[in-house]
Amino acid sequence: MLIEPGEFLLLLPEIFVLAMACAILVLDLFLKDSERFISYWLSQLTLVFAAVITLALDNGETHTAFHGTFIADPMGASLKVFIHIVTAAAFLYSRHYLSERGLFKGEYYVLGLFGMLGMMVMVSAHSLLTIYLGLELLSLSLYAMVAFNRDSYPCSEAAMKYFVLGALASGMLLYGMSMLYGITGSLDITTIAGRLAEGVAPPVVVAFTVTFLVAGLAFKLGAVPFHLWVPDVYQGASTPVTLYLGSAPKIAAFAMVMRILAESVGSALSDWQGMLIVLAVLSLAIGNVVAIAQTNLKRMLAYSTISHVGFLLLGILAGNPQGYAAAMFYIITYALMATGAFGMIILLSRAGFEADEINDFRGLNQRNSWYAFMMLILMFSMAGVPPTVGFYAKLSVLRAVVDLDMLWLAGVAVFFSVIGAFYYIRLVKVMYFDQAEDDQPLASGFDLRFGLTVNSLAVLLLGLFPGGLMALCASVIT
Amino acid sequence: MSNLPLLSLLIWTPIVGGLLLLGARSLDCCNPRPVALAVAMVTFLASLLLWTGFDISTADMQFQEKASWVAAFNVYYHLGVDGISMPLIILTTFTTVLVVLAGWEVIKEKPAQYMAAFLIMEGLMIGVFSALDAVLFYVFWEGMLIPMFLIIGIWGGPRRVYATIKFFLYTFLGSVFMLVALIYMYTQSGSFAILDFHVLKLGLTEQILIFLAFLLAFAVKVPMWPVHTWLPDAHVEAPTGGSVILAAIMLKIGGYGFLRFSLPITPDASSELDWLIILMSLVAVIYIGFVALVQADMKKLIAYSSIAHMGFVTLGIFLVFRIMDNNAGSLQGAAMGLQGGMVQMVSHGFISGALFLCVGVLYDRMHSRQISDYGGVVNTMPVFAALMVFFAMANSGLPGTSGFVGEFMVVLASFRADFWFAFLAATTLILGAAYSLWMVKRVVFGDIGNEEVAKLKDINGREALILGSLAVAVLVLGLWPGPLVEVMEATVNNLLAHVAVSKL
Numbered sequence: 001m002l003i004e005p006g007e008f009l010l011l012l013p014e015i016f017v018l019a020m021a022c023a024i025l026v027l028d029l030f031l032k033d034s035e036r037f038i039s040y041w042l043s044q045l046t047l048v049f050a051a052v053i054t055l056a057l058d059n060g061e062t063h064t065a066f067h068g069t070f071i072a073d074p075m076g077a078s079l080k081v082f083i084h085i086v087t088a089a090a091f092l093y094s095r096h097y098l099s100e101r102g103l104f105k106g107e108y109y110v111l112g113l114f115g116m117l118g119m120m121v122m123v124s125a126h127s128l129l130t131i132y133l134g135l136e137l138l139s140l141s142l143y144a145m146v147a148f149n150r151d152s153y154p155c156s157e158a159a160m161k162y163f164v165l166g167a168l169a170s171g172m173l174l175y176g177m178s179m180l181y182g183i184t185g186s187l188d189i190t191t192i193a194g195r196l197a198e199g200v201a202p203p204v205v206v207a208f209t210v211t212f213l214v215a216g217l218a219f220k221l222g223a224v225p226f227h228l229w230v231p232d233v234y235q236g237a238s239t240p241v242t243l244y245l246g247s248a249p250k251i252a253a254f255a256m257v258m259r260i261l262a263e264s265v266g267s268a269l270s271d272w273q274g275m276l277i278v279l280a281v282l283s284l285a286i287g288n289v290v291a292i293a294q295t296n297l298k299r300m301l302a303y304s305t306i307s308h309v310g311f312l313l314l315g316i317l318a319g320n321p322q323g324y325a326a327a328m329f330y331i332i333t334y335a336l337m338a339t340g341a342f343g344m345i346i347l348l349s350r351a352g353f354e355a356d357e358i359n360d361f362r363g364l365n366q367r368n369s370w371y372a373f374m375m376l377i378l379m380f381s382m383a384g385v386p387p388t389v390g391f392y393a394k395l396s397v398l399r400a401v402v403d404l405d406m407l408w409l410a411g412v413a414v415f416f417s418v419i420g421a422f423y424y425i426r427l428v429k430v431m432y433f434d435q436a437e438d439d440q441p442l443a444s445g446f447d448l449r450f451g452l453t454v455n456s457l458a459v460l461l462l463g464l465f466p467g468g469l470m471a472l473c474a475s476v477i478t
Numbered sequence: 479m480s481n482l483p484l485l486s487l488l489i490w491t492p493i494v495g496g497l498l499l500l501g502a503r504s505l506d507c508c509n510p511r512p513v514a515l516a517v518a519m520v521t522f523l524a525s526l527l528l529w530t531g532f533d534i535s536t537a538d539m540q541f542q543e544k545a546s547w548v549a550a551f552n553v554y555y556h557l558g559v560d561g562i563s564m565p566l567i568i569l570t571t572f573t574t575v576l577v578v579l580a581g582w583e584v585i586k587e588k589p590a591q592y593m594a595a596f597l598i599m600e601g602l603m604i605g606v607f608s609a610l611d612a613v614l615f616y617v618f619w620e621g622m623l624i625p626m627f628l629i630i631g632i633w634g635g636p637r638r639v640y641a642t643i644k645f646f647l648y649t650f651l652g653s654v655f656m657l658v659a660l661i662y663m664y665t666q667s668g669s670f671a672i673l674d675f676h677v678l679k680l681g682l683t684e685q686i687l688i689f690l691a692f693l694l695a696f697a698v699k700v701p702m703w704p705v706h707t708w709l710p711d712a713h714v715e716a717p718t719g720g721s722v723i724l725a726a727i728m729l730k731i732g733g734y735g736f737l738r739f740s741l742p743i744t745p746d747a748s749s750e751l752d753w754l755i756i757l758m759s760l761v762a763v764i765y766i767g768f769v770a771l772v773q774a775d776m777k778k779l780i781a782y783s784s785i786a787h788m789g790f791v792t793l794g795i796f797l798v799f800r801i802m803d804n805n806a807g808s809l810q811g812a813a814m815g816l817q818g819g820m821v822q823m824v825s826h827g828f829i830s831g832a833l834f835l836c837v838g839v840l841y842d843r844m845h846s847r848q849i850s851d852y853g854g855v856v857n858t859m860p861v862f863a864a865l866m867v868f869f870a871m872a873n874s875g876l877p878g879t880s881g882f883v884g885e886f887m888v889v890l891a892s893f894r895a896d897f898w899f900a901f902l903a904a905t906t907l908i909l910g911a912a913y914s915l916w917m918v919k920r921v922v923f924g925d926i927g928n929e930e931v932a933k934l935k936d937i938n939g940r941e942a943l944i945l946g947s948l949a950v951a952v953l954v955l956g957l958w959p960g961p962l963v964e965v966m967e968a969t970v971n972n973l974l975a976h977v978a979v980s981k982l
Contacts, residue, residue, distance in 0.1 A: 365632075369591075373500075380624060385650075386617035395613070395661070396551070402661045407687075410661070414654035421650050425627065425643060433631045433639050470550040 007065035010072040013054045013080065014120050020046040021113035028106030036104050040095055043109040044088060047116075051084040064126055068188045071126035074476040075328075079123045079255050086248040086335045087116050089451060093343040094240030096445035100351040103149060103238075111148070112244060115141030119252035125259055128177045128187045135173075135220070138252060139166050142245050146237045158236025165219070165229040173216025179209040180264065189264045197267045210271045213260055214279070221253050223309050224282035234302035239349065239356065242298055243342035246305060247335045254331040257316060262324060269319040276317035281412055283310030288420040298356045300423060301341055304382060307420055308334050314413060315397040323400035325473040330393040332469070333381075333462065337390065340378045340455040347371060347442050347452060358427060363436025371442065371449075372431045374456035381459045383424040384417055389462035396470065483543050484527055485557040485608045488567065489601045491521050492574070496597035499590050511582055514593035518578045521600065522571040528564055534964050537561070537972030539610060539673070547614070553670050556610040561969030562737050562820065563607040565962060566730055569827045570607070572951075573726045574600040576944050577719040580835055583940075584718070584842050585633065592633060595625040596719060603727050607734060612660045612670040616653070619731070623649055626720065626728070633717040641708075641715035648708040652698035659691035663743070676742040679981055685747035692740045693755075699732030702755075702792060703762040706785045713781035714847070718838030721777065725784050725830035730823045733791045737816075737973065741795070745977045748799065755796040760902050762789030767909030771916070776837045776847045779917055780830060783873060786906060787826045793903060794819030794888040800895035802978060811894040816970045817963055818887025824962060825872075825880035825955055832869045832948040836862070839941055840921075843934055849920050853927025858934040863922045865937075865945045870918040872952050874911035880955035 008015070020042065028039045058077035064070060091112060098104040118141060121134030143166065147159030181187055183205060184195040196206065215226065222230040234242050261272055287307030294300035312334070315327030348355030348364075355361070365372040381388035394417065401410045462469060495517035499510050533540060539558030547555040559567065577596055585592045602625070605618035623646055630642035664670050667678045680688065698705045709729075713721050741748055748755075763786050770782035798812040805811055839862060840855070841847055856863035872879035875886075885906065892899040926932050937945070955962065 376624075385624065386620045391617070391620070392548070395657070398658065399551070399661050399664065402658065403665050407658065407662065410658045411655070414658055415651075418647065418651045418654055422643070422647060425646055428627070429631060429639055429643065432628060433642075465547075467546075467548040467550060470548060474550050 003066060010057065010063055010065045011070060012057060013050050014117060016053055017046060017050050017113060017117045017120065021110055021117065024106060024113065025110045028110065031106070036106065039106040039109055040091070043091055043113055046113060047084045047088040051081050054080045068190065069127040069130045070124055072124060076124045076255070078472060078476050079251055080120050082332050082335065083116060083119050083123070083248045083251050086251065086339055087112065089339045089455060090240070090244045090247060092447055092451045093243060093346050096448050097240050097346045097349060108145065108148060108240070111141045111145050115145070116248065119248060122252045123255040126189050128180065131256060131259055132174065132177065135256065136170065138249060139170065142249070145241045145244065146233060148241060149238045152238070154236040155238060158233045161229055162233045169216050169219030169226070172212050172219060176209055176212030176216055179212065183209065189259060192264045193266060196265060206268050207271045210265055210268050211275070213265065214272055214275045217257050217260065218279055220256070221309050222306055223279040223313060224286045224306060227283070227286070227306050230306055231299050231302040235296055235299045239298070239342060239345050239354065243339060243346070246342060247339045251331055251335050254312065254327065258324060261316065273317050273319055276313045277409065280310045280313035280317065283307060283313065284413060284416040288416045291420065291423045295358055296356055297345060297358050300358065301338070304420070305338065307416065311394060311397050311413065314401050314409065318400040318404055321477050322403065324477045326396035326400045328473040328477060329396055329470055333389045333393045336455065337378055337381050337459060340452060340459065343448070343452045343455065344371065344375050344378070347448060350440065358430055360438065361427060361430050362434040364431040366436045367439065368442055371452070374452060375431060376428050377456045377460050379424040379427050381463065383421040387460070387463045389459050389466060391463060392466040392470070484524065485541050485559065486543055488521060488525055488571070489605045489608070491524070492517055492597040493601035496594035499594040499597070510590035510593050514578050514597060517597055518575045518600070522575050525568050525571040528559065529568060532564055532965060534561070535968060537968040551613065551670065552668065553613045554611045555614060556671065557608045558610045559608050561966035562734065565824055565965060566734060567604050567607050569824055570600060570603050570727050573722060573827065573831055576831065576835070576948065577722050579940060579944050580722065580838060581719045588632070595629050596723065599625040599723060603731070606731055610672050612672055612675065615672065616657060616660065620653060622728070629720040630712060630716045633720070634715040638715040641711040644708045645712040648698055648705070652695040655691040656695035659688045663688065672738065676976065678743070680744065682746055682750070682982060685744040685981065686750065689740060689744040689747035689751060692735065696732040696735040696740065699735065700729055700788045700792060701732065701785060702758045702789070703766060703785065706766070709785060710778050710781045714775060714777045718834060718841070721834040722831045725834055726827040729784060729788055730827060733788065733795065733819065733823050736792065736795050741977050742973060746980050746982055748796065752796045752799045755792055756899065759789040759793035759796070760899070762786055763793070763903055763906050764909070767906060767913065770913040771909065774849055776849055776917065776921070777834070779913060780833045780837065783910065783913060784826070784830050786910070787822065790885060790888050790903065790906065791819045791822050794822065794891060797891050797895045797899070798974060798977065801891060804894060811891060812974055813970050814887050815891030816974065817966060818884050818891055820966055821887060821959060821962060822884025825884050828948055828951045828955070829869055829872045829881055832945060832952070833873060835944060836866045836869060839937060844930055849917060852921040852931060854924050854931055855922045855934065857926050858931060859936040861942065862937045865949060866922060867918055868949055869952070870914040874914040875907055878956050880952045883956060883959045
C-alpha cells in the first residue's frame with residue numbers, strides 16, 4: 001500500500017504549521033531580546049496562513065489519507081479555522097503582558113504553535129492512534145506552558161498538578177482505547193464503528209470500554225467529578241497561559257469527543273448517554289454553586305468553565321446531528337467568550353500587579369466605561385442573557401435536550417443557569433455599582449484594546465445575527 | 479404610508495438613539511438631556527400613528543413586518559400589534575417622555591448613561607409588546623433586564639445592590655422556565671410563531687405544565703402574591719424614573735403575557751387552574767391592601783398598592799371561565815372582565831406613574847420618603863398638593879377618574895362569576911381609599927410638620943407639565959373610556975371565542 005502524493009496535500013495545514021514552528025524555534029535562538037517581536041509576528045503569520053490554507057483546501061468533501069489515519073472533512077476544517085482564530089487572539093492578548101514582565105520569549109509562541117498542531121491533529125484524527133498522538137502533543141505543550149514562568153511557585157505547582165492528573169487521564173483514555181482495539185481488532189474509527197454495530201462484543205464489555213473512554217474524556221474536558229485540576233491550574237498558571245489553555249483546546253477536546261464517542265462508539269449511545277447525563281448534571285450543579293464562593297476571578301472562571309462543559313455535554317448526549325451541531329455552536333461561542341474574559345484580566349493587569357481578583361474590577365465603569373461595557377457583554381453572554389450569543393448557545397442545546405423528551409434535564413439546566421447568573425452579574429455589580437479604588441490607567445497596547453473590542457462586539461453581533469454560525473455548524477455535522 | 483415599517487422604527491429609534499448618546503458622551507459634545515427628549519418625543523409622536531392608522535373592526539395583527547432571522551431555528555423577525563398591545567405601546571412611549579423630563583435636573587451623575595438606559599429600555603419594551611415570534615419576544619423580554627438592572631444599581635438608593643440583584647434573579651428564574659416551555663412547543667409545532675402556538679393542539683398534562691411555566695414567568699413580573707417580594711425592594715431603591723417605568727410598563731408586561739400566551743395557548747389548563755389565579759389575585763387585593771396600609775415609606779406604600787391593583791388585572795383576566803360556565807357559554811359578560819383588566823392596566827400605568835413622580839418631587843426637595851418626615855405640604859406647595867390629592871383619589875377609584883373604570887368593570891364582571899369574588903374584590907374600594915387617602919392626609923394636610931417642610935418651594939413648570947399631562951390622561955380615560963374599549967373590543971372578543979373552544 002503506497003501513499004499517494006495527493007494525500008500530502010490534505011495535510012498541508014499541519015505540515016505548514018510544523019515547518020513554521022520548527023523554523024521559529026531555530027530562528028529565535030539567533031534573535032536578540034529587542035528583536036523578539038519577529039518570532040511573535042511570524043507566529044501570527046503562521047496562524048493566518050494556516051487558516052487560509054485550511055479554508056482553501058476545504059471543498060465540502062470528506063477524504064481520508066495515510067491508510068485512513070487522517071481525515072479531512074468539513075467539520076474538521078471549520079473547527080481548525082476557529083482554533084486558529086482563537087489562538088491568534090490569545091497570542092495577541094498576551095504579547096503586552098509578557099513583554100512587561102520580561103517573559104516575552106519565543107518559547108511561549110513556539111509551544112503555543114506546537115500545542116495548536118496537536119489540536120489540529122486531534123481534530124482531523126481518524127484513528128485512535130492519531131487521536132492519542134495529537135492529544136499528547138497538545139498536553140505536553142500545555143504542561144510546559146503552565147510551568148513557563150519557572151520562578152513562580154504557583155506556576156510550578158499548577159504545572160505539576162496538571163501533569164500528574166493529565167497523565168492519569170491519558171492513561172484512562174488509553175486503557176479504554178486498548179480495550180476497544182481488543183474488541184474490534186482495529187484502530188480505525190470507521191472499522192471500529194462498523195464492528196461494534198455488528199455486535200462483535202458482549203454488551204458488558206462494550207459498556208466497560210465506554211466507561212474508561214468517557215472517564216478519560218471527562219478528565220480532559222474538566223467535567224465533574226473529574227474536574228479537580230481545573231481551578232488549581234487556571235488560577236496557578238500565568239494569565240496568558242490560562243487564556244490559551246482555557247479557549248482553543250476546548251474546541252479540540254470537543255472534536256476528540258466527537259471522533260471517539262459519536263463516530264467510534266456511536267452504536268453504544270445507550271451506554272454513554274446515561275453517563276454523560278450524570279456528568280452534565282453534576283458539572284452544572286458543582287460548577288455553578290462553587291463559583292459563587294470564589295473571590296479570585298480566574299478561579300471563578302474555572303468553575304464557570306466546568307458549568308459550561310455541563311451544557312456542552314447536554315448537547316453531545318443527545319446523540320443526534322442536531323445535538324452535535326448545538327454542542328459545536330456552544331463550544332465555539334464559549335471559546336470566544338472565555339478568550340475575551342481572560343483578555344480583560346490582562347487589560348487590567350500591569351507589571352507587578354495581577355488583576356485576577358474580582359475586587360480588582362471595582363468601579364471599572366468610572367475608570368473606563370467602554371471596557372466595562374465590553375466586560376458586561378461578556379458576562380451577560382456567559383450567563384445566557386439575550387441579546388448576546390450565549391443565549392443562542394443555551395437555546396440550541398436546550399432544544400436538543402427537549403427534543404429527546406428529557407424535559408426534566410432541561411429544567412435542571414435552566415435552574416442552575418439561574419444560580420450561575422448570580423456570579424456573573426456580581427461582576428457587573430462590582431464594575432458598575434462599586435467605587436473605584438485603583439486609579440491606574442489600563443494597559444495601553446493598541447492591539448490588545450482593539451482585539452478585545454472586536455472580541456466583545458463579536459459576542460454581541462453573533463447574538464443579534466446567530467443564523468450564519470448556526471447554519472455552518474448544522475451543515476458541517478452530518 | 480402603509481409600507482413604512484412603523485413598529486421597527488418605534489423599536490429601533492430609541493435603541494439607536496440611546497447607543498448614540500452613549501457614544502457621544504465620550505466626545506463631550508452635547509447635553510444629553512435635549513437629545514434624549516427629542517428621541518423620546520419623536521418616538522411618542524410616531525407611536526400616535528399606530529393609533530390613527532389602527533383598524534378597530536378586525537382582530538387580526540396589524541402593522542405586520544416579517545423577515546427571516548435565524549433560519550436554522552425557523553425564527554422570524556415578526557412584528558405586529560392588535561387591540562391589546564397597541565394601547566400598551568402608546569403608554570410606553572408616553573411614559574418614557576415623562577421619565578426623561580423627570581430626570582432632567584435630578585440626575586447629576588452620568589446623565590448620558592441614565593438617559594440612554596431609559597431609551598434602550600423603551601425600545602425593548604415596545605419590542606416585547608409587538609413581537610409575534612416567541613424567540614424574538616424572549617430576547618426583548620430578557621434584554622429588558624439589563625438596562626433595568628443597571629438603572630436600579632447605579633442611580634438607586636442605599637440598598638440598591640441588594641434590590642437590583644434580587645430583581646434580576648427573581649425575574650430571570652421566572653423566565654427561564656418559560657423558555658423551556660417555548661422550546662417544547664417549538665419541538666411540537668416546528669415553529670416559534672406565537673400565532674402558531676395559539677392553534678397548536680396540546681394534551682391537558684402538557685397544557686398544565688406549560689401553563690405553570692408561563693405562570694412562573696408572568697406572576698413574577700406582574701407581580702402576584704406570593705412572588706411579589708422583589709417589587710417593594712426594587713421600587714424603594716430605584717430612582718424615580720426607574721420606579722415609574724417599573725410600575726407603569728414592566729408590570730403590565732406580565733398581564734400582557736397572560737393575555738398573549740397563557741389564555742390562548744393553554745385554554746384548558748387556564749380553565750382548570752383558574753381558581754389558583756383567582757385565589758392569588760384576591761389575596762393580593764386584600765392582604766397586600768392591608769400591608770400597604772401600615773407602610774411608613776411612601777414609595778413602599780405605592781409599591782404595595784401596585785401589587786393590589788395588579789391583582790385586579792389578573793382577576794379580571796381569569797374570571798372569564800367562571801362567567802362562561804355560569805352563562806352557558808355566553809361571552810358577553812366575560813368580555814367585561816377582560817376589558818376591565820386591560821383598562822385597569824392602562825389606568826394603573828398613569829396613576830402609579832404619577833404617584834411615583836409625586837414622591838419623586840418631594841424626595842428631590844427633602845431627600846426623605848418617610849411619611850412621618852412630612853405634614854402640611856399643602857401650605858407651601860398648593861399646586862403640587864392639589865395634583866397629589868387628585869392622583870391619590872384616582873388611586874382609590876374615585877368615579878370620574880380612570881381608576882374607577884377598570885375596577886368597576888372587574889367588580890361588575892366578578893358578580894357574574896360569583897358573589898363572593900365580587901364581595902372580596904370590592905373591599906379594595908375601602909382599602910384603597912384608606913391607604914391612599916391616609917397617606918395624603920399625613921403628608922399633605924395638617925399643620926406644617928417641621929422647618930424643612932416650611933422651606934419647600936412649589937413645583938416648577940417642568941414638574942407641573944409632567945404631572946399635569948398625567949392628570950389630563952387620568953381624567954380623559956375616566957370620563958370617556960370609549961375609545962380605549964373600542965380599540966380592544968374586536969381583539970378581546972376574538973380572544974374569548976378562541977379561549978371558549980377546548981384544545982383537547
